[in-house]
Amino acid sequence: MIARVVLIVCAMLGLSCTPAGDRPHSPNTVLVFKHGKLSGNGAVLSDLLREFEKRYPGVVVREELLPSSSDRQHQYYAMNLDGGQAPFDLLGVDTIWAQEFAKAGWIAPLDTLLPPAEREQFFPGPIQAATFEGQLYAVPWYIDAGVLYYRRDLLERYGVAPPKTWPDLVHAAQRILDGERDAGLAGFVWQGRQYEGLICVALEVIRSNGSDLWDGDRDRAEAGLQFLRETVAGHRITPVSVGMADEESTRQVFGAGRALFMRNWPYAWSLLQREGSLVRGKVGMAPLPSFPGFASAPVLGGWLLAMPQGSAHPQEAGELIRFLTSPDAQRLVALEMGYNPTRRALYADETLVGARPLLKELYPIFLGARPRPVTPYYLMLSQAVQPEVSAVVVGRKTPHEALEAARRQVRRIIGNRELSIVTEGL
Ligand code: GLC
Helix, strand or coil: CHHHHHHHHHHHCCCCCCCCCCCCCCCCEEEEEEEECCCCCCHHHHHHHHHHHHHCCCEEEEEEEECCCHHHHHHHHHHHCCCCCCCCCEEEEECCCHHHHHHCCCECCCCCCCCHHHHCCECHHHHHHHEECCEECCEEEEEEECEEEEEHHHHHHCCCCCCCEHHHHHHHHHHHHHHCHHHCCEEEECCCCCCHHHHHHHHHHHHCCCCCCCCCCHHHHHHHHHHHHHHHHCCCCCCHHHHHCCHHHHHHHHHCCCEEEEEECCCHHHHHHCCCCCCCCCEEEECCCECCCCCCCCEEEEEEEECECCCCCHHHHHHHHHHHCCHHHHHHHHHHHCCEECEHHHHHCHHHHHHCCHHHHHHHHHHHCECCCCCCCHHHHHHHHHHHHHHHHCCCCCHHHHHHHHHHHHHHHHCCCCHHHHHHHC
8 A cells, every 4th residue: 555655656746756956955954744643544645745855855854743633733732832932843724723823923924935826726715714914824735614424325225315404314314214223323423522623513504594603693593503402302313422523433433334424524535435444335425404595504624734933944844835735745635535635726637536526526615615703813712602502412501591602702702893803904
């Protein structure tokens, strides 16, 4: 497998083992690349880094992994970026952090690394996330949006189409669960632990009912939260354990053939379809459902690459960011690991789309995915409302009580300004 990956890396990058030419760089440089653990074959990324080292003799790249959870990574960075002496040279940044890190002076502006004309080649959402007060602070690495996975074989067996609305999903799940009573199937699994992933799910459900978590029509927001609780307590299509679930645990349940529907990010697709997977060939992916009369509202996610302020090796770190976000590297990571490109042209790339036809369906989903508030205060907002949404999921608060408290917290953080005004610095 590793040999195959090396071969592909060489082929795709034209194996220009020739040093990257005349660009000056200091020899004997160790670049520490800090990022969250990715799923799938980690050898793909290490091989890319070895390829980079060949191009820049004397530069060694050391990967240092953090847990995959966005919240835990944020804790690490909040402790280690403050003070301008970060023990690493480049880092993976969740789309929701770039404003905060830029405002705090924790990451360096990268305007010259990606000139405005080249920025247009990327999806606009991640570029907006990476732009603070007119300057670019990070380069989009891979893009995410919430999607619905379903067991195609089971839906076909019962003559049920992939659901377009949440009520359709409930009916489909109840009907199939009824027919498969002995199979120990869960109907619908999603990320319900108290963390950032839960906020993404809640936003998707509430926005697909024409409201929002932070502001907007109260009744529709409450109905969205109520729906999440009902999947567990009323419709009984979701196990109580959803209150502990994150992306990977839901992926494992679905991957073991123990769930009919799953909300997750697109990375799960390749893992579910890989050789040896119990559900290989039995899975479909569709846009998330909505409430009748409203549109599907996937949340925009994904990761960017940035450089800490005061890095000892800004030039080499910048080259590595360019290398990892280049079309060739993005193509390879999409092909071999299933993390999707931030460069739009790759969705029309024959090699890539030929091997992963699903990219055609994902393209409009990524383009239409809705960002979480683009503001330096996003983490404060999210962390203030996480306990409230979680309290609804586990049945400790009614949607009315939770929304009331959540919106009170939001007001406390942003004052009387409209949420959109918080982003005016862009
Ligand atoms: C994924 C997304 C990221 C999001 C996180 C929540 O990693 O790419 O944007 O914040 O999930 O768990």
